[in-house]
Amino acid sequence: MLLSDRDIMAEIDAGRVGLDPWDPGMVQPSSVDVRLDRYFRVFENHRYPHIDPAADQSDLTRVVEPQGDEPFILHPGEFVLGSTYEVVSLPDDIAARVEGKSSLGRLGLLTHATAGFVDPGFSGHVTLELANVATLPIKLYPGMKIGQFCFFRLSSPSEHPYGSEKYGSRYQGQRGPTPSRSFQSFHRTPI
Numbered sequence: 001m002l003l004s005d006r007d008i009m010a011e012i013d014a015g016r017v018g019l020d021p022w023d024p025g026m027v028q029p030s031s032v033d034v035r036l037d038r039y040f041r042v043f044e045n046h047r048y049p050h051i052d053p054a055a056d057q058s059d060l061t062r063v064v065e066p067q068g069d070e071p072f073i074l075h076p077g078e079f080v081l082g083s084t085y086e087v088v089s090l091p092d093d094i095a096a097r098v099e100g101k102s103s104l105g106r107l108g109l110l111t112h113a114t115a116g117f118v119d120p121g122f123s124g125h126v127t128l129e130l131a132n133v134a135t136l137p138i139k140l141y142p143g144m145k146i147g148q149f150c151f152f153r154l155s156s157p158s159e160h161p162y163g164s165e166k167y168g169s170r171y172q173g174q175r176g177p178t179p180s181r182s183f184q185s186f187h188r189t190p191i
């Protein structure tokens with residue numbers, strides 16, 4: 001079930017869902033707007049001949065921080081990682097999705113390429129997969145509204161929420177735009 005504004009507020013007031021920093025003005029009818037943090041990870045493609053999900057390529061990306069009120073310019077076709085300004089924390093019976101904003105989508109800005117799901121139990125900044133599919137560069141201002149979270153109540157609490165031992169939980173507690181940890185516990189079924 002998708003949580004309404006009043007259900008979201010009740011979960012926040014009960015301390016079960018955390019959004020830090022919290023601004024009640026960000027609540028929408030059944031979502032909460034989130035803002036863009038000031039850190040980005042740009043790809044250093046010259047370092048590798050290919051991207052390998054099985055290999056530790058931690059230096060494939062480099063952190064860039066615009067100074068003061070400077071925007072980050074995202075060029076057409078470019079793909080960088082960003083992150084939400086808010087840290088989100090979910091209990092074991094609520095999952096979330098990060099969604100784009102229509103006003104930005106209409107300009108050609110994508111906020112996640114394929115991964116919009118936030119597990120029950122997750123806590124951390126959410127990493128944004130920012131892409132410009134327009135034909136002109138787009139200015140990204142730290143602190144601007146960049147997307148929205150919507151929240152879903154599970155049919156029952158998760159037995160092994162994100163962060164518990166059972167699963168990898170490779171991104172629990174992540175701070176800022178976090179590069180892929182795909183190589184950690186990379187598994188391939190022989191077929």
Ligand SMILES: Nc1ccn([C@H]2C[C@H](O)[C@@H](COP(=O)(O)OP(=O)(O)OP(=O)(O)O)O2)c(=O)n1
Nearest residue numbers: 112115116117118119122126127168169170171
């Ligand atoms: N755009 C997104 C989507 C998700 N997450 C966070 C919240 C999720 O709970 C966590 C893990 O997401 P997935 O389960 O989709 O990723 P993996 O399966 O690759 O990671 P893991 O093995 O840790 O489950 O990453 C994020 O930071 N940014």
